[in-house]
Amino acid sequence: MQDTQFVKAIAPWLSPTDGPIRAHLALAIRQAIGTGHLPAGTRLPPERSLAAALHVSRPTISAVVEDLRASGMLTSRQGSGSWVTEGHTQRRPTVPFVELLQASGSIDLAAATAPDASLLPPMRVENSDFLGVEPANGLTPLGMEQLRRNIADRHRYDSSHSPDPTLDQVIMTSGAHHALGLIIAACAQRGSSILVEETTYGGLIDMIHANGCVPVGVPRDDDGPIPEVLSSLLRTHRPSLTILVSSVHSPTGTVSSAHRTHALAKILTAAQTQVVLDETYADLEFSPTTRVLANELGNKAIRVGSLSKTLWTGLRTGWIIASPTICTDIARRRFQQFDLGPSIPSQLFALQALEHFDVVVQKRRAQLIDRSSWLTDALAVKFPDWSLSRVDGGLALWAEVHMDGNTFAKQASERGVAVLPGSACRADGQPTPHIRLCFDRPIDVLEAALDRLG
Numbered sequence: 438m439q440d441t442q443f444v445k446a447i448a449p450w451l452s453p454t455d456g457p458i459r460a461h462l463a464l465a466i467r468q469a470i471g472t473g474h475l476p477a478g479t480r481l482p483p484e485r486s487l488a489a490a491l492h493v494s495r496p497t498i499s500a501v502v503e504d505l506r507a508s509g510m511l512t513s514r515q516g517s518g519s520w521v522t523e524g525h526t527q528r529r530p531t532v533p534f535v536e537l538l539q540a541s542g543s544i545d546l547a548a549a550t551a552p553d554a555s556l557l558p559p560m561r562v563e564n565s566d567f568l569g570v571e572p573a574n575g576l577t578p579l580g581m582e583q584l585r586r587n588i589a590d591r592h593r594y595d596s597s598h599s600p601d602p603t604l605d606q607v608i609m610t611s612g613a614h615h616a617l618g619l620i621i622a623a624c625a626q627r628g629s630s631i632l633v634e635e636t637t638y639g640g641l642i643d644m645i646h647a648n649g650c651v652p653v654g655v656p657r658d659d660d661g662p663i664p665e666v667l668s669s670l671l672r673t674h675r676p677s678l679t680i681l682v683s684s685v686h687s688p689t690g691t692v693s694s695a696h697r698t699h700a701l702a703k704i705l706t707a708a709q710t711q712v713v714l715d716e717t718y719a720d721l722e723f724s725p726t727t728r729v730l731a732n733e734l735g736n737k738a739i740r741v742g743s744l745s746k747t748l749w750t751g752l753r754t755g756w757i758i759a760s761p762t763i764c765t766d767i768a769r770r771r772f773q774q775f776d777l778g779p780s781i782p783s784q785l786f787a788l789q790a791l792e793h794f795d796v797v798v799q800k801r802r803a804q805l806i807d808r809s810s811w812l813t814d815a816l817a818v819k820f821p822d823w824s825l826s827r828v829d830g831g832l833a834l835w836a837e838v839h840m841d842g843n844t845f846a847k848q849a850s851e852r853g854v855a856v857l858p859g860s861a862c863r864a865d866g867q868p869t870p871h872i873r874l875c876f877d878r879p880i881d882v883l884e885a886a887l888d889r890l891g
């Protein structure tokens with residue numbers, strides 16, 4: 438391929454002012470390959486002329502080619518140059534994310550859920566509780582007032598210029614997945630781009646595709662999304678929404694430094710995009726810190742939360758916190774397309790569970806710290822060549838296993854252990870040498886899983 442044709446193919450993902458050029462160029466080429474602008478078999482121009490055409494140094498081009506070769510997107514041969522490998526055009530997920538988590542007959546380390554409801558406080562709902570519900574017919578389209586007020590109180594800003602959320606800024610949902618789906622349906626135009634982290638919650642990618650939008654992954658390093666690349670993607674794609682998993686990231690389990698978070702907040706505050714913060718794991722940070730992104734963005738961000746990870750997934754209780762205007766848009770869309778509001782029994786249970794929230798979460802944290810350090814140590818002995826991400830919180834760890842994660846997951850499943858392949862968490866659905874392992878299991882279950890993995 439000629440230099441000019443190549444530059445034209447990646448142009449939609451390039452912008453004039455860039456941060457780390459290596460990450461940005463690699464992403465642009467990934468996107469061009471993923472969307473079919475650079476089909477399989479396309480030969481790259483020689484590195485020297487490509488460097489000249491893109492106004493970057495030759496070592497930068499060599500490093501980018503090396504990155505893409507390592508991820509399998511390019512193949513190179515001495516004397517023949519590099520070309521696009523087969524099978525990397527972005528595919529819409531054919532199997533919904535949730536089906537990947539239904540691991541019958543295996544030890545399940547794939548689903549990031551508490552193993553059971555054993556840490557839930559005692560709860561009881563009787564007919565008299567239903568008789569006390571307001572309004573008496575039990576129709577609460579946005580959720581019960583008492584519950585919404587409770588959630589608003591739990592989401593005060595630490596130091597922000599923004600006024601604290603009020604009752605009319607809270608909508609109850611049946612989990613964070615439902616909340617994200619409602620937001621996308623109400624706030625993103627069909628065909629628009631939605632920025633997400635390049636590895637993120639897999640169910641989110643399903644919903645973006647299902648709403649006719651295009652997920653665009655923001656590259657991350659060990660400290661979270663890379664600010665300069667985020668900036669440039671905001672300019673290039675003009676995304677309707679930017680959805681970040683904060684402050685404990687999923688699937689990596691890491692928390693960004695305050696320095697990085699300030700940089701991201703500054704960019705997002707100035708950007709023309711609706712920011713959404715998915716705080717599903719935020720209460721499970723092992724050493725709780727201030728939620729810098731939520732505080733700094735204040736009312737600019739829509740916040741999403743859930744009791745699924747902190748208490749129990751079976752409660753199916755989540756929420757959205759947004760400006761009253763956005764809440765009205767989301768509520769209208771909800772009633773037109775989805776449902777007439779949450780069930781009263783689940784809200785009554787949520788109210789009781791929330792009375793014990795702090796005590797249960799403290800116990801959960803202590804248990805999760807034990808389990809994650811047990812698994813991290815055991816994996817370091819059993820698989821010394823794996824690279825494990827730092828675990829700052831959450832229920833799962835992210836491991837680089839030096840082979841395609843899909844192949845690893847298939848082999849693990851044949852041995853009776855379900856793990857989640859990293860590709861299920863990628864915005865572009867591409868294979869990656871990573872897997873996610875949920876450590877929120879009793880130690881004897883983790884031990885049995887490692888024995889099976891051999």
Ligand SMILES: Cc1ncc(COP(=O)(O)O)c(C=O)c1O
Pocket residue numbers: 549611612613614615638640682687715717718742743744745746750754755
């Ligand atoms: C980051 C993230 N957001 C949202 C969800 C959905 O959670 P819920 O069970 O509350 O629908 C999950 C579940 O795995 C998740 O990991």
